Amino acid sequence: MMPPRFPQGQGLGNGQPDLWCTYAAIRTLAWVERLDQADAPALQAYIQSRRNRDGGFAWSKGMPSDAWATFYCTETLHDLGVAVKRRDETAAWLHTLFDGDAYAMCPGQTADVWASHYALRTLIEVCQGQVLDTERLYAWLEGLQCANGGLSWSADFARRNLADTRACFYGVMAARALQRQGLPAPQWDLPRLIGWLQAQQMDCGGFRFSETAEVPCLWATYRATASLAALQAQPLGRRRCAEWIDSLRGPTGAFVRWAGFDGEDVWAAFCAVGSLKAMGEPVAQLADEVAAFVATLSMPQGGYTYRLADTAHDVLTTAAALLGDSLPAAQRDGALRWIEGCQMPNEPGIMYMPGRGAEVRCTNWGLAAGAFVGKPGPRQAIGHWLASLQNPDGGFGFWEGRGSDMVSTASAVSILRQLGDNSGVDREALERYVASCRQVQGYASFPRGETSLRAGLQALACLAYIGHDVTQAATELLAAHKVRQGGFANQGQRIPDLLSTYQAVALAADLGLTVDLPHLRYFLDKVCGPAGHAWSPLFLQGVDALSACLGRLLEAFAEGRQQCLPSLQLS
Numbered sequence: 020m021m022p023p024r025f026p027q028g029q030g031l032g033n034g035q036p037d038l039w040c041t042y043a044a045i046r047t048l049a050w051v052e053r054l055d056q057a058d059a060p061a062l063q064a065y066i067q068s069r070r071n072r073d074g075g076f077a078w079s080k081g082m083p084s085d086a087w088a089t090f091y092c093t094e095t096l097h098d099l100g101v102a103v104k105r106r107d108e109t110a111a112w113l114h115t116l117f118d119g120d121a122y123a124m125c126p127g128q129t130a131d132v133w134a135s136h137y138a139l140r141t142l143i144e145v146c147q148g149q150v151l152d153t154e155r156l157y158a159w160l161e162g163l164q165c166a167n168g169g170l171s172w173s174a175d176f177a178r179r180n181l182a183d184t185r186a187c188f189y190g191v192m193a194a195r196a197l198q199r200q201g202l203p204a205p206q207w208d209l210p211r212l213i214g215w216l217q218a219q220q221m222d223c224g225g226f227r228f229s230e231t232a233e234v235p236c237l238w239a240t241y242r243a244t245a246s247l248a249a250l251q252a253q254p255l256g257r258r259r260c261a262e263w264i265d266s267l268r269g270p271t272g273a274f275v276r277w278a279g280f281d282g283e284d285v286w287a288a289f290c291a292v293g294s295l296k297a298m299g300e301p302v303a304q305l306a307d308e309v310a311a312f313v314a315t316l317s318m319p320q321g322g323y324t325y326r327l328a329d330t331a332h333d334v335l336t337t338a339a340a341l342l343g344d345s346l347p348a349a350q351r352d353g354a355l356r357w358i359e360g361c362q363m364p365n366e367p368g369i370m371y372m373p374g375r376g377a378e379v380r381c382t383n384w385g386l387a388a389g390a391f392v393g394k395p396g397p398r399q400a401i402g403h404w405l406a407s408l409q410n411p412d413g414g415f416g417f418w419e420g421r422g423s424d425m426v427s428t429a430s431a432v433s434i435l436r437q438l439g440d441n442s443g444v445d446r447e448a449l450e451r452y453v454a455s456c457r458q459v460q461g462y463a464s465f466p467r468g469e470t471s472l473r474a475g476l477q478a479l480a481c482l483a484y485i486g487h488d489v490t491q492a493a494t495e496l497l498a499a500h501k502v503r504q505g506g507f508a509n510q511g512q513r514i515p516d517l518l519s520t521y522q523a524v525a526l527a528a529d530l531g532l533t534v535d536l537p538h539l540r541y542f543l544d545k546v547c548g549p550a551g552h553a554w555s556p557l558f559l560q561g562v563d564a565l566s567a568c569l570g571r572l573l574e575a576f577a578e579g580r581q582q583c584l585p586s587l588q589l590s
Contacts, residue, residue, distance in 0.1 A: 022279025023234070026360025026373055028353035030332025031340050033564055036065060036322025038078055039375075042091040043289035044313045044323040049098045050292045051302055053310035058321065059099050065321030066092045074108030082590065085124045086116055090137035093145045103145055110148035113138050117152065118467070120159040123422055127468035129412060131422040132163060132172050136189035143196045153202065160205040163190050168211030169229075172420035175411035183229045184219055186420060187212065188242035191249045213252045216243050220254050223278070224263030227365070234364035237267060237276045238376075241290035244297040253298060261300050264291050272308025276374045277364060284325045284374045285316055325372050333372050334361050334381040336564045338388035342585065343568035344575075358385045359397070366419065367400035368408075376418045377404065380588060383430040386437045387585040402442030405434055412455065413448030423452055425464040426588045429477035432484045433586040450485050453478050461496065472500040472509045473590070476522045480586060483530065493530055497523055501535075505542030506556075517546055517554045518589055521569040524576060525584035539577050543570065565589065 045062070048054045069076045069092050075084025076092035089112075093103050103109065116122045121130035122138035135156075142148040150156060162174030169182025170190040191212075194204045219226045225235030226243040240260065247253055254260045267274045269283040274291040276284070288309055295302050316323040316331075324331040337354050340346045346354055361370045361381075368377030369385040382401060391397045408415055408431070414423025415431040428449070435441055456463050461470040462478035475496045479489040500507045500523070506515025507523040520542055527534050545556040552570020554561045575581035 023277045023364050024360070025280060025282030026332075026357045028356030028360065029350065030334075030337040030354060030357035031564070032324070032328070032330075032332045033336045034318075034328070035324075036318040036320055037324055037372075038069065038088060038091050038322070040285050040316065040325045041065065041322040042095050043285045044316060045095050045098045047285070047289045047292050048310060048313055050296055051306035051309055053306055053313075054098065056310055056314055057099065058317070059101070061321035062099060063096065063101050063321075066095055074105065074110075074112035083125060084112060086113070086122060086134045086137040086141070087124060089113070090141050093141050097145060106146040106148075110142055110146035113142045113146070113148065114151060119152075120155050123465075125424075125465065125468070127463065127465040128424060129410075129422045129466065130159065130173065131416070131420055132170070132186050132189040132193070133420055134422065135160075136193045139193045140196045143200050150197070150200070150202070157205055160190060160193065161207065164207050164212065165215075167230075168208065168215035170207075170212065173411070176420070179411075181229070182215060183420065184216065184226060184239045184242040184246070185228065187216055188246045191246045195249050209250060213247065213250055216247055216250075217252070217255050219243055220256055220260065224256055224259030224261075225278075226254075226260075232365040234277055235263075236365070237264070237274060237287050237290035237294065240264065241293045241297070244294045248297040248299075257298055261295065261298060264294055267291065271312045272305070273312035280374070282326065282373055283312065284372075285313065285323060286325065286374055288312065325374065331372075332357065334358055334369055334385050335371065338381075338384040338390075339564045339568035341388040342384075342587075343564075343571040345567065345571065355389055358388060358390045359394075361385070362391075362397055362400070367397070367404040369401075378418050379405070379408065379415055379427045379430045379434070380417065383433045383437075384587060386434060387587060398438055399442075401434065402438050402440055405431055406443035409444055409448065410452075411448075412452050413445065413450070414452035423465075425453075425456055425462065425474045425477045425481075426590055428452060429480050429586070430588045432481045433588070436484060436586070446485050449481060453481050472496065472507060472519050473522055473588075476526045477588060480526055480529070490530055490532065493526060494532060497527060497532070501538070502542075505538055505545060514555065514557060515542060517552060517566055517569055517573075521573055521584070521587070524573060525586055528576065528583050529586070534576075536577055539573065543573055543577060546570065 068080050071084045073084055076089040077084050078088045096103055115126040116138050118130045122135040123130045124134040163170040163177050165171050165177045165180045165182045167182055170187045171177040171181050172186050198204055221235045226240040227235050228239045269275050273283040274287040276287040292302050337358055361373055366377035369382040370377050371381045410423045412423050415427040416422050417427050455466045458470050462475040463470045464474045479493050483489050502508050502512050502515040506520040508515050509519040546553045548559040550562040551567035553559045554566045572584055
């Protein structure tokens with residue numbers, strides 16, 4: 020395999036801080052004892068802006084709460100020495116994530132080990148809350164161990180014997196949180212778990228995700244070394260591991276995720292420093308250069324991005340510029356090459372940011388923007404990756420091991436349509452997942468979630484791909500959410516929004532249904548301002564690259580310049 024390189028060409032960024040990057044930046048500064056350089060008031064304001072009324076936190080302002088964002092936000096506040104206010108509300112919300120066995124990322128979703136780790140650590144370590152159903156939880160946690168000794172994403176995945184260093188980390192750290200509350204550890208076979216983790220170290224000294232991964236990386240190395248440390252063990256080649264980590268230092272003194280990769284980023288710095296600390300290696304000699312690198316990632320709004328702001332590009336923003344035809348012709352090829360460069364080792368889907376994990380939504384947007392046209396090798400790799408991502412319940416999550424949701428499942432179907440090949444995806448299982456989300460009022464994104472227009476549109480798109488005639492169901496769904504004054508509403512016929520309207524029109528056009536063009540034009544006029552199309556007519560300042568893209572695509576459709584619309588999901 021060719022060594023990974025930072026994407027060539029020129030991408031685009033959204034100019035905003037990122038919660039994932041902010042957590043990694045602050046935790047890294049805490050580890051190297053340089054937190055004094057952080058702007059604590061600005062960071063606190065940034066984090067608190069993600070808090071919702073339900074007590075949880077969201078990935079970005081205005082989005083629903085989830086366990087992932089709640090953990091990152093509360094951990095960042097903790098590192099800054101800021102108390103989380105109204106912890107009882109956060110604890111109460113965390114209890115809503117329990118699906119009867121373990122914890123899910125969102126209420127109504129199926130549990131996975133990512134979410135269970137985030138929820139348990141926040142509940143116990145931040146909220147000082149109590150686990151309510153330990154018997155069911157312990158049975159679920161103990162079911163994570165595979166025949167090979169490692170831990171997997173869920174008991175269903177464990178029965179497939181699919182262990183992963185990330186899953187091991189989340190399981191082990193969840194167990195550590197339970198023990199800190201005075202509860203026992205899950206009854207895993209620890210010698211076999213430790214042995215599996217140690218066996219993932221490669222000759223170079225770095226660790227891989229699993230037996231199927233070909234390239235060691237810092238993410239896998241941190242998850243493995245931290246898990247081993249929590250289990251009171253160490254890598255068999257501890258010195259080799261430390262030397263390999265040191266070899267990944269870049270020109271600034273920070274780190275790159277893979278050997279041969281030429282893009283230093285905050286996640287690599289986090290993983291490198293965390294790995295060294297887990298092995299008991301000193302990090303003081305890294306402090307000045309790592310802290311100086313992190314300082315260059317600070318954003319004026321509060322928070323951090325993953326690399327220097329003028330090069331902190333992402334796939335969604337870049338794909339949106341291509342799809343919305345807002346780039347000069349001379350820049351289009353470079354933007355496309357940049358997206359294609361976000362197909363990295365081990366996970367052949369497209370990453371949101373280079374150095375991160377591959378995501379289903381980003382892969383869909385990248386392919387829709389024209390990535391890998393006429394390139395069968397990368398397209399085939401995406402298909403195989405997608406098939407491996409399918410969850411035991413038949414649906415898909417945002418990335419590997421995440422619980423299924425309709426947004427990701429519809430994105431997966433859109434990828435399959437673009438590839439022209441089911442790539443080994445189990446259609447019958449896919450249909451079962453969609454059926455599990457059916458409720459009396461319509462479809463929800465999760466089996467026990469709330470129904471909405473977008474979840475219904477996504478479900479019908481999946482069923483249409485499988486071969487069902489959904490024309491009548493789509494007609495009724497659209498009529499139920501069509502707002503008289505223009506556009507479509509995600510809930511009832513109340514406030515229309517751009518994303519719901521886009522997905523409604525896209526599915527209608529795909530099914531050959533008549534679209535009320537005057538109704539669409541009226542809505543577009545209401546959300547169009549000087550800066551472009553906004554997400555809602557109630558907040559015309561809410562314009563970004565993605566809303567501008569969807570607005571331009573709808574304008575082209577309304578004017579007859581485009582006969583169909585790409586199937587693009589966000590939430």
